[in-house]
Amino acid sequence: xxxxxxxxxxxxxxxxxxxxxxxxxxxxxxxxxxxxxxxxxxxxxxxxxxxxxxxxxxxxxxxxxxxxxxxxxxxxxxxxxxxxxxxxxxxxxxxxxxxxxxxxxxxxxxxxxxxxxxxxxxxxxxxxxxxxxxxxxxxxxxxxxxxxxxxxxxxxxxxxxxxxxxxxxxxxxxxxxxxxxxxxxxxxxxxxxxxxxxxxxxxxxxxxxxxxxxxxxxxxxxxxxxxxxxxxxxxxxxxxxxxxxxxxxxxxxxxxxxxxxxxxxxxxxxxxxxxxxxxxxxxxxxxxxxxxxxxxxxxxxxx
Numbered sequence: 503x504x505x506x507x508x509x510x511x512x513x514x515x516x517x518x519x520x521x522x523x524x525x526x527x528x529x530x531x532x533x534x535x536x537x538x539x540x541x542x543x544x545x546x547x548x549x550x551x552x553x554x555x556x557x558x559x560x561x562x563x564x565x566x567x568x569x570x571x572x573x574x575x576x577x578x579x580x581x582x583x584x585x586x587x588x589x590x591x592x593x594x595x596x597x598x599x600x601x602x603x604x605x606x607x608x609x610x611x612x613x614x615x616x617x618x619x620x621x622x623x624x625x626x627x628x629x630x631x632x633x634x635x636x637x638x639x640x641x642x643x644x645x646x647x648x649x650x651x652x653x654x655x656x657x658x659x660x661x662x663x664x665x666x667x668x669x670x671x672x673x674x675x676x677x678x679x680x681x682x683x684x685x686x687x688x689x690x691x692x693x694x695x696x697x698x699x700x701x702x703x704x705x706x707x708x709x710x711x712x713x714x715x716x717x718x719x720x721x722x723x724x725x726x727x728x729x730x731x732x733x734x735x736x737x738x739x740x741x742x743x744x745x746x747x748x749x750x751x752x753x754x755x756x757x758x759x760x761x762x763x764x765x766x767x768x769x770x771x772x773x774x775x776x777x778x779x780x781x782x783x784x785x786x787x788x789x790x791x792x793x794x795x796x797x798x799x800x801x802x803x804x805x
Contacts, residue, residue: 524552527559533566534559541587541594551587551594558585558596571603572622580604606680613679615719616687618694623672631666631673640796644674647754648681654752656791660759661798667758670798671723674756684720695730698740713740717747721754728761734773734780741770742784749791757788763795 525548529535538548538555548555561583564576574580581598588595610625617624633641640659647655657674659667675686694716702709716722730736748755759766763785771781 521549521552524556525549528552528555531559531563534562537562537585541585542589543587547587547589547592550592554594554596555585558583565601568601568603571607571625610676610679613684613686614675614688615685615715616689618690619668619672619688619725623669625676626669626673627676628673631670634800636798636800637666637670639794640670640798643794643796644677648677652752653678653682653754656755656757656788656793657796658757658759658763658788658792658794659796659798660762661800663760665798665800667798668725671725671756671758675721675723678721678754682720686721686723687716687719688723688725689716691724691727692730694724695736695740699731699736702739713744716744718751718753721756722748723756723758725758727757727759728766728769729759732769732772734777737770737772737780737784742780742787745784745787749787755791757792763789 528538528548561576565582569575571580578598580601582601584597584599586595586597607625628641631637640657643655644657647653659671661667672688675688678684679686698709698712745755767781767785770784771778773780
Protein backbone atom coordinates (compact mmCIF):
# COMPACT_ATOMS: atom_id res chain seq x y z
CA UNK A 503 0.00 0.00 0.00
CA UNK A 504 1.34 3.42 -0.98
CA UNK A 505 1.90 5.93 1.79
CA UNK A 506 -0.10 9.19 1.74
CA UNK A 507 2.02 12.28 1.21
CA UNK A 508 0.81 14.49 4.07
CA UNK A 509 3.24 17.25 3.23
CA UNK A 510 0.81 18.65 0.62
CA UNK A 511 -2.13 18.91 3.03
CA UNK A 512 -2.74 22.32 4.61
CA UNK A 513 -5.18 21.87 7.51
CA UNK A 514 -5.61 25.62 8.05
CA UNK A 515 -6.37 26.28 4.38
CA UNK A 516 -8.90 23.44 4.23
CA UNK A 517 -10.59 24.64 7.41
CA UNK A 518 -10.73 28.25 6.19
CA UNK A 519 -12.20 27.08 2.90
CA UNK A 520 -14.87 25.20 4.81
CA UNK A 521 -15.67 28.27 6.95
CA UNK A 522 -15.94 30.41 3.82
CA UNK A 523 -18.32 27.86 2.30
CA UNK A 524 -20.54 28.07 5.38
CA UNK A 525 -20.37 31.87 5.28
CA UNK A 526 -21.49 31.84 1.65
CA UNK A 527 -24.35 29.54 2.64
CA UNK A 528 -25.49 32.08 5.21
CA UNK A 529 -25.25 35.01 2.80
CA UNK A 530 -27.34 33.19 0.19
CA UNK A 531 -30.22 32.95 2.66
CA UNK A 532 -31.50 36.54 2.54
CA UNK A 533 -33.94 36.23 5.42
CA UNK A 534 -31.50 34.59 7.82
CA UNK A 535 -28.61 36.86 6.83
CA UNK A 536 -30.74 39.96 7.47
CA UNK A 537 -31.35 38.66 11.01
CA UNK A 538 -27.60 38.17 11.45
CA UNK A 539 -26.79 41.65 10.10
CA UNK A 540 -29.24 43.09 12.59
CA UNK A 541 -26.80 41.96 15.28
CA UNK A 542 -24.08 44.25 13.76
CA UNK A 543 -21.62 41.37 13.58
CA UNK A 544 -18.40 41.72 11.63
CA UNK A 545 -17.30 39.04 9.17
CA UNK A 546 -14.75 37.81 11.72
CA UNK A 547 -17.43 37.61 14.43
CA UNK A 548 -19.70 35.68 12.08
CA UNK A 549 -16.89 33.25 11.28
CA UNK A 550 -16.07 32.85 14.98
CA UNK A 551 -19.69 31.85 15.63
CA UNK A 552 -20.36 30.07 12.35
CA UNK A 553 -21.40 26.75 13.89
CA UNK A 554 -24.14 28.33 16.02
CA UNK A 555 -25.29 30.52 13.13
CA UNK A 556 -25.63 27.56 10.77
CA UNK A 557 -27.63 25.76 13.45
CA UNK A 558 -29.80 28.88 13.79
CA UNK A 559 -30.28 28.99 10.00
CA UNK A 560 -31.38 25.35 9.87
CA UNK A 561 -33.79 25.85 12.77
CA UNK A 562 -35.22 29.05 11.27
CA UNK A 563 -35.78 27.46 7.87
CA UNK A 564 -37.44 24.39 9.39
CA UNK A 565 -39.93 26.69 11.13
CA UNK A 566 -40.34 28.84 8.01
CA UNK A 567 -41.48 25.70 6.17
CA UNK A 568 -43.47 24.46 9.17
CA UNK A 569 -44.97 20.98 8.55
CA UNK A 570 -47.63 21.63 11.21
CA UNK A 571 -47.66 21.14 14.97
CA UNK A 572 -48.48 17.43 14.81
CA UNK A 573 -45.62 16.74 12.37
CA UNK A 574 -43.01 18.93 14.05
CA UNK A 575 -39.89 16.76 14.24
CA UNK A 576 -37.50 19.16 15.96
CA UNK A 577 -35.46 18.11 19.00
CA UNK A 578 -37.50 20.65 20.94
CA UNK A 579 -40.89 20.59 19.18
CA UNK A 580 -42.97 23.76 18.90
CA UNK A 581 -40.09 26.04 19.89
CA UNK A 582 -38.14 28.43 17.70
CA UNK A 583 -34.66 29.93 18.10
CA UNK A 584 -33.67 33.59 18.33
CA UNK A 585 -30.16 35.06 18.50
CA UNK A 586 -28.51 37.94 20.37
CA UNK A 587 -24.84 38.85 19.95
CA UNK A 588 -22.82 40.43 22.78
CA UNK A 589 -19.86 42.31 21.27
CA UNK A 590 -18.24 42.85 24.64
CA UNK A 591 -17.47 39.17 25.06
CA UNK A 592 -17.82 38.07 21.41
CA UNK A 593 -20.55 35.64 22.38
CA UNK A 594 -23.69 34.62 20.49
CA UNK A 595 -26.64 33.87 22.74
CA UNK A 596 -29.34 31.56 21.38
CA UNK A 597 -32.73 31.55 23.04
CA UNK A 598 -35.70 29.28 22.46
CA UNK A 599 -39.28 30.53 22.63
CA UNK A 600 -42.59 28.85 21.90
CA UNK A 601 -43.52 29.30 18.25
CA UNK A 602 -46.51 31.43 17.26
CA UNK A 603 -48.53 28.47 16.00
CA UNK A 604 -48.10 26.70 19.32
CA UNK A 605 -49.07 29.84 21.25
CA UNK A 606 -52.13 30.23 19.00
CA UNK A 607 -53.09 26.61 19.73
CA UNK A 608 -52.89 27.17 23.49
CA UNK A 609 -54.96 30.31 23.15
CA UNK A 610 -57.54 28.65 20.90
CA UNK A 611 -57.80 25.58 23.15
CA UNK A 612 -58.58 27.89 26.06
CA UNK A 613 -61.41 29.47 24.08
CA UNK A 614 -63.40 26.23 23.91
CA UNK A 615 -65.77 25.40 26.71
CA UNK A 616 -66.81 22.32 24.69
CA UNK A 617 -65.20 20.82 21.61
CA UNK A 618 -67.03 17.66 20.51
CA UNK A 619 -65.43 17.08 17.11
CA UNK A 620 -62.30 15.71 15.46
CA UNK A 621 -59.31 17.12 17.38
CA UNK A 622 -57.36 17.42 14.13
CA UNK A 623 -59.78 20.15 13.04
CA UNK A 624 -59.26 22.29 16.12
CA UNK A 625 -57.23 25.35 15.21
CA UNK A 626 -57.68 24.97 11.44
CA UNK A 627 -57.76 28.37 9.70
CA UNK A 628 -59.69 29.60 6.68
CA UNK A 629 -56.49 29.72 4.65
CA UNK A 630 -56.06 25.99 5.27
CA UNK A 631 -59.31 25.17 3.47
CA UNK A 632 -60.24 24.64 -0.14
CA UNK A 633 -62.44 27.68 -0.63
CA UNK A 634 -64.04 26.49 -3.86
CA UNK A 635 -66.95 28.32 -5.47
CA UNK A 636 -69.58 26.38 -3.54
CA UNK A 637 -68.08 27.51 -0.20
CA UNK A 638 -67.37 31.15 -1.02
CA UNK A 639 -70.87 32.56 -0.29
CA UNK A 640 -70.97 31.19 3.26
CA UNK A 641 -67.35 32.21 3.91
CA UNK A 642 -68.21 35.72 2.71
CA UNK A 643 -71.23 35.79 5.04
CA UNK A 644 -69.05 34.71 7.96
CA UNK A 645 -66.27 37.25 7.30
CA UNK A 646 -68.78 40.09 6.97
CA UNK A 647 -70.28 39.14 10.32
CA UNK A 648 -66.89 38.71 11.95
CA UNK A 649 -65.85 42.22 10.94
CA UNK A 650 -68.86 43.75 12.68
CA UNK A 651 -68.36 45.16 16.16
CA UNK A 652 -71.25 43.01 17.39
CA UNK A 653 -71.31 39.61 15.70
CA UNK A 654 -74.89 38.31 15.93
CA UNK A 655 -75.19 36.29 12.70
CA UNK A 656 -76.60 32.77 12.52
CA UNK A 657 -75.28 30.47 9.78
CA UNK A 658 -76.89 27.26 8.53
CA UNK A 659 -74.83 24.93 6.31
CA UNK A 660 -76.19 21.80 4.64
CA UNK A 661 -74.64 19.27 2.29
CA UNK A 662 -73.84 15.63 1.80
CA UNK A 663 -71.77 13.73 4.34
CA UNK A 664 -68.02 14.41 4.33
CA UNK A 665 -68.29 17.50 2.12
CA UNK A 666 -66.42 19.61 4.70
CA UNK A 667 -69.22 21.23 6.73
CA UNK A 668 -67.74 20.46 10.15
CA UNK A 669 -64.18 21.36 9.15
CA UNK A 670 -65.38 24.68 7.77
CA UNK A 671 -67.29 25.50 10.96
CA UNK A 672 -64.17 24.59 12.95
CA UNK A 673 -62.26 27.14 10.86
CA UNK A 674 -64.98 29.71 11.54
CA UNK A 675 -64.63 28.97 15.26
CA UNK A 676 -60.85 29.49 15.11
CA UNK A 677 -61.19 32.83 13.35
CA UNK A 678 -63.85 33.88 15.86
CA UNK A 679 -61.61 32.95 18.79
CA UNK A 680 -58.65 34.91 17.39
CA UNK A 681 -60.63 37.96 16.27
CA UNK A 682 -63.13 38.25 19.13
CA UNK A 683 -61.22 36.49 21.94
CA UNK A 684 -64.45 34.95 23.23
CA UNK A 685 -65.58 31.51 24.37
CA UNK A 686 -67.01 28.86 22.04
CA UNK A 687 -68.93 25.61 22.40
CA UNK A 688 -68.67 23.27 19.42
CA UNK A 689 -71.16 20.53 20.19
CA UNK A 690 -72.36 17.41 18.44
CA UNK A 691 -76.10 18.00 18.37
CA UNK A 692 -77.00 14.34 18.95
CA UNK A 693 -74.59 14.02 21.90
CA UNK A 694 -75.78 17.29 23.44
CA UNK A 695 -79.45 16.26 23.38
CA UNK A 696 -78.63 12.78 24.69
CA UNK A 697 -76.56 14.11 27.59
CA UNK A 698 -79.08 16.76 28.57
CA UNK A 699 -81.97 14.29 28.39
CA UNK A 700 -80.10 11.94 30.72
CA UNK A 701 -79.88 14.51 33.54
CA UNK A 702 -83.04 16.55 33.14
CA UNK A 703 -84.75 14.66 35.99
CA UNK A 704 -81.82 13.05 37.82
CA UNK A 705 -79.83 16.28 38.25
CA UNK A 706 -82.02 19.28 37.57
CA UNK A 707 -79.43 21.75 38.83
CA UNK A 708 -76.76 20.42 36.45
CA UNK A 709 -79.28 20.44 33.60
CA UNK A 710 -80.12 24.09 34.25
CA UNK A 711 -76.43 25.01 34.52
CA UNK A 712 -75.64 23.38 31.18
CA UNK A 713 -78.63 24.96 29.48
CA UNK A 714 -77.59 28.37 30.80
CA UNK A 715 -74.01 27.85 29.61
CA UNK A 716 -75.12 26.79 26.12
CA UNK A 717 -77.62 29.66 25.97
CA UNK A 718 -75.05 32.30 26.93
CA UNK A 719 -71.82 31.08 25.31
CA UNK A 720 -70.63 33.78 22.85
CA UNK A 721 -70.58 31.31 19.94
CA UNK A 722 -72.49 28.02 19.78
CA UNK A 723 -71.98 25.54 16.95
CA UNK A 724 -74.50 22.72 16.58
CA UNK A 725 -72.77 20.15 14.41
CA UNK A 726 -74.91 17.43 12.83
CA UNK A 727 -78.15 19.25 13.58
CA UNK A 728 -81.08 16.93 12.87
CA UNK A 729 -79.19 13.77 13.82
CA UNK A 730 -80.38 14.01 17.42
CA UNK A 731 -83.24 11.89 18.76
CA UNK A 732 -86.27 14.18 18.51
CA UNK A 733 -89.31 13.99 20.74
CA UNK A 734 -91.87 16.45 22.00
CA UNK A 735 -89.90 16.64 25.23
CA UNK A 736 -86.49 17.34 23.69
CA UNK A 737 -87.98 19.87 21.29
CA UNK A 738 -89.97 21.77 23.90
CA UNK A 739 -87.52 21.50 26.82
CA UNK A 740 -84.12 21.59 25.16
CA UNK A 741 -83.89 22.79 21.58
CA UNK A 742 -86.57 25.49 21.50
CA UNK A 743 -85.66 27.11 24.87
CA UNK A 744 -81.96 27.00 23.94
CA UNK A 745 -82.31 28.62 20.52
CA UNK A 746 -84.98 31.05 21.70
CA UNK A 747 -82.66 32.29 24.46
CA UNK A 748 -79.77 32.74 22.04
CA UNK A 749 -82.00 34.63 19.62
CA UNK A 750 -83.17 36.95 22.40
CA UNK A 751 -79.56 37.58 23.46
CA UNK A 752 -78.40 38.20 19.88
CA UNK A 753 -75.67 35.55 20.07
CA UNK A 754 -74.23 33.91 16.93
CA UNK A 755 -75.22 30.29 16.37
CA UNK A 756 -73.98 28.05 13.56
CA UNK A 757 -75.54 24.82 12.32
CA UNK A 758 -74.33 22.01 10.08
CA UNK A 759 -76.70 19.33 8.83
CA UNK A 760 -76.80 16.43 6.40
CA UNK A 761 -80.55 17.02 6.02
CA UNK A 762 -82.59 19.44 3.96
CA UNK A 763 -84.17 22.23 5.99
CA UNK A 764 -87.73 20.98 5.23
CA UNK A 765 -86.73 17.48 6.40
CA UNK A 766 -85.63 18.90 9.74
CA UNK A 767 -88.91 20.77 9.97
CA UNK A 768 -90.78 17.48 9.47
CA UNK A 769 -88.55 15.81 12.05
CA UNK A 770 -89.37 18.47 14.65
CA UNK A 771 -93.11 18.39 13.89
CA UNK A 772 -93.42 15.25 15.99
CA UNK A 773 -96.02 14.72 18.65
CA UNK A 774 -99.70 15.37 19.16
CA UNK A 775 -102.01 17.70 17.26
CA UNK A 776 -99.92 20.77 18.00
CA UNK A 777 -96.67 19.04 17.01
CA UNK A 778 -96.72 20.55 13.53
CA UNK A 779 -97.28 24.01 15.01
CA UNK A 780 -94.44 23.62 17.49
CA UNK A 781 -92.13 22.30 14.77
CA UNK A 782 -93.01 25.23 12.53
CA UNK A 783 -92.43 27.61 15.42
CA UNK A 784 -88.93 26.24 16.01
CA UNK A 785 -87.93 26.26 12.35
CA UNK A 786 -89.36 29.76 11.87
CA UNK A 787 -87.15 30.91 14.74
CA UNK A 788 -84.10 29.43 13.03
CA UNK A 789 -85.05 30.63 9.56
CA UNK A 790 -85.68 34.14 10.82
CA UNK A 791 -82.14 34.33 12.17
CA UNK A 792 -80.21 32.57 9.41
CA UNK A 793 -81.87 34.12 6.38
CA UNK A 794 -80.13 32.13 3.66
CA UNK A 795 -79.38 28.39 3.79
CA UNK A 796 -75.94 27.48 2.41
CA UNK A 797 -75.69 24.17 0.56
CA UNK A 798 -72.08 23.07 0.03
CA UNK A 799 -72.87 19.67 -1.43
CA UNK A 800 -69.88 18.32 -3.30
CA UNK A 801 -67.25 15.61 -3.44
CA UNK A 802 -65.72 14.18 -0.27
CA UNK A 803 -63.51 16.78 1.37
CA UNK A 804 -60.14 16.15 2.99
CA UNK A 805 -57.65 18.51 4.57
